Amino acid sequence: MRGRMRSRTGKMGAIRLAGDGQHIESQRGWRFDHKQQHQHCNHRHSLGLSKLSGPAVVWGKDVGVVGHRKLSAPPHHRSERQLRTSAPPFSWRLLGIFIVKDAMDDVRASSAWVAKHSSHVFVDSSGIEKVVETINSIPRVNWDFEGIHYFDNGPLTVQYLLVLDALNFCFWPDKDLSYDHLASGLKAALLNDKSAFDADRLQKYTGPQLRELLNWPRPLPLEDERIRLLHEVGFELERSFNGKAFNIVEACGKSAIKLVALITRHFPGFRDHSVYKGHQVFLYKRAQIFAADLWGAFQGQGYGEFNDIGSITIMADYIVPAVLQQLGVLKYTSNLVKLIEANSEIVSGSEEEIELRACSIYAVEKMKELISIKSGKQVLSVELDLWLWSFGIQFPSLQHHRTLSIYY
């Protein structure tokens, strides 16, 4: 497996996973060993990173290497430029190696596969045409249209959004609970105590403490899972990213694709995938919404600047499929209609559940293509998602499918 790494100086160095599966090697003479935790790296082109020390990711085309880098010689008598050019000895603690794939290509391709083989949910192309003909332009919905999110234009907002999206799932079992309670509850908690989402604190919350933080009077749906995921986020943030979510974003060089790859690589709770008719399907709802939320909150600037924001698909949750069905874009079998109307639980990982989510992604990708053909306008899936979702939540009577899931 081969890839290429671009250093900060713009020079290219090939990196590859060695045949023994134990080493990452570069043409420029550095080598990581899985077995040894500490490596010395003396080549000035080898890391190509913006910082001299701290958590860092080296990106190749196919391989990513996550590490924590420390200067082992004191830098007091050298300028930063000298340090870069005179090959200082870095100590590099290897944290992980992962295969870089275009996660959103996986989402798009596997959703299309499901749509082609589906048995319970069908994408109606005439329904898509009607929607595209009826709406002259997609209404622009402001990201924080509800005014419920924390925003300070800095790193704490990134920390807030990661915690928010780690818990952004399955509100429906409590009929009074919604996403708004989570977003505004976490905001109030942070305004009250700026250290509430520090990595060490995240690892210690209990169910009752989370309820208290959100000012929610009774156990939350899937509360144990929510606590497990909070701990996971705190632990991995501390282990690999100096406790700070902005380090994850900074490591991705303005790429949403890399961000989704890194998040799903490091935080198993975000790895939203399943097996459908023997085929692996990737939907990555919460990982993608984290990128979308950054983009929306920071208005495409700073921590929200992604050169490839167009690669994100819609976020397959339980609201958007219901809206698409109302619009005539999705058609269900009568059995599935009965299940949804009776509020029966649809098992997580069942064909029905995967089809509902994957066909929604596929349908909106098709809608996007048609808009581009008809009007020449390039709309983003993120924009279509926010439009469909904000439309759906205005109708509390909208009947959606009910699956107990940590993914959405």
Ligand SMILES: Nc1nc2c(c(CN[C@H]3C=C[C@H](O)[C@@H]3O)cn2[C@@H]2O[C@H](COP(=O)(O)O)[C@@H](O)[C@H]2O)c(=O)[nH]1
């Ligand atoms: N596709 C999609 N699904 C989304 C969101 C959001 C919130 N995004 C915020 C970002 C900017 C805006 O200001 C939004 O406030 C939540 N959800 C999902 O909805 C469900 C909750 O529904 P209910 O129980 O009625 O609150 C649940 O699965 C949740 O994960 C979205 O944007 N797109």
